[in-house]
Amino acid sequence: MVPYANRRQAGQLLAESLRHLVGRAGLLVLGLPRGGVPVAYEVARALGAPLDVLIVRKLGHPHHPEYAIGAIAIGGVRVMNAEAALGLRPQEVERIARREQEELERRERLYRGNAPPLLLHDRATVIVDDGLATGSTMRAAVLAVRQQQPAWICVAVPVGAPDSCMALEADADEVVCPARPTPLRAVGLWYREFFQTGDDEVRQLLAASRLAQEPAHDGPIRS
DSSP: OOSSSSSHHHHHHHHHHGGGGOOOOOOOEEOTTTTTHHHHHHHHHHTTTOOOEEEEEEEOOOSTTTTTEEEEGGGEEEEOOOOTTTTTOOOHHHHHHHHHHEEEEEEEEHHHHTOOOOOOOEEEEEEEOSOOOHHHHHHHHHHHTTTTOOSSEEEESBBHHHHHHHHHHHTSSHHHBBBOOOEEEGGGBBBBBOOOOOOHHHHHHHHHHHHSSSSSOSSOOOO
């Protein structure tokens, strides 16, 4: 049986496994665009925490783009899977990395606009994606966040490969993954609907989360 109807439902169910974080001081949720943002939106809403994005780009194999040979993130972070990259020339890897760096910067401008990223220093941070296959993208995300000296890092995904989840326990302070099938095969197989998340949806969810975090007024504002 496929455990999740779609990303939004996956986020709601994932939030149930994170209820112990409700009320934690300085809590912040980071979604990995694009597919991780609908999941992260539901988590942030359930926990009453602000939502931001963390731009990370997978380095896909030149002959099999869905197969990650590594990942890059803000702050010059690069994580490589030496076994996956075996046989590739350094020039090929650099060409892929340059292309993904350009896309990373494009998304940073598109999703943030003029809004600065939320500060992570001394905050309890939950990094959310829609699933975990090789783990290279999430590991790059954790290392990028770790550079900003948060108080604590939790990796949270609805479904993930057991080996990848275990490996991330060395980088994060906590790993929450309710479904760990063996074999995973592909993250999308564990959702009944796994349509591509668009840029507009990411921007809309970020805007909705920011609006929900704005303090409510008890009455009309008078001049």
